[in-house]
Amino acid sequence: LYEQSRAEADRVGDGLVATRACWGLARCRRASGRDPEALTAALEATERLSSEFRALSDLEATFVREPFAGVFDVGLEAAVAVGDADATVHFLERARATAFMESMNTRTALWESVIPEELRTAERQARTEQTVASRAFRRALEGDDVASIRARRADLDAANARQAAVFARIQRESRAGAALVAPRPATSGEIRSTVAADEALVLYGFTTMRAYAA
Numbered sequence: 001l002y003e004q005s006r007a008e009a010d011r012v013g014d015g016l017v018a019t020r021a022c023w024g025l026a027r028c029r030r031a032s033g034r035d036p037e038a039l040t041a042a043l044e045a046t047e048r049l050s051s052e053f054r055a056l057s058d059l060e061a062t063f064v065r066e067p068f069a070g071v072f073d074v075g076l077e078a079a080v081a082v083g084d085a086d087a088t089v090h091f092l093e094r095a096r097a098t099a100f101m102e103s104m105n106t107r108t109a110l111w112e113s114v115i116p117e118e119l120r121t122a123e124r125q126a127r128t129e130q131t132v133a134s135r136a137f138r139r140a141l142e143g144d145d146v147a148s149i150r151a152r153r154a155d156l157d158a159a160n161a162r163q164a165a166v167f168a169r170i171q172r173e174s175r176a177g178a179a180l181v182a183p184r185p186a187t188s189g190e191i192r193s194t195v196a197a198d199e200a201l202v203l204y205g206f207t208t209m210r211a212y213a214a
Contacts, residue, residue, distance in 0.1 A: 119166075
């Protein structure tokens, strides 16, 4: 059922529903003892969620982050179960980055202060084009004109690609600013590179059932 929901959500361009379906897959696979598959689904959900956050305002992102907080829990539990240290760090850091953004709740003000106006304008235009294309595609789905549906889907795919390209440009040209308003969790390799031979860094994480340390 969740796989069908994900496919249908992708078909109509609803990223949040597709993300929720991935989360559901992770929970079901975790509950049935299929931890490697649960881990894969949870990783997909977190990547999709990051993409969705970039397209939302502060207020919208606040409402989205809270109901999706559990995806980090199921991912962390699956990562620990399969003994994947890198994935364990991934989910711990993802949860920390999300909590950081939740505590600040001032992404728009930060964005305007650290990202050059040219890049902000390009991002705003790309986000608007993505919204327009998504609405046009959904309207097309209400009819039975196959050619129109295909054309609007192509428009939506192109708009999504432009939005991703703009954010990639922001990350290249204003890396410090992008990291501040949309923090990318550190990888286990990056963390190791900052820890001296006589030092140790312990990351803690809590789910509804257990506490974890890595």
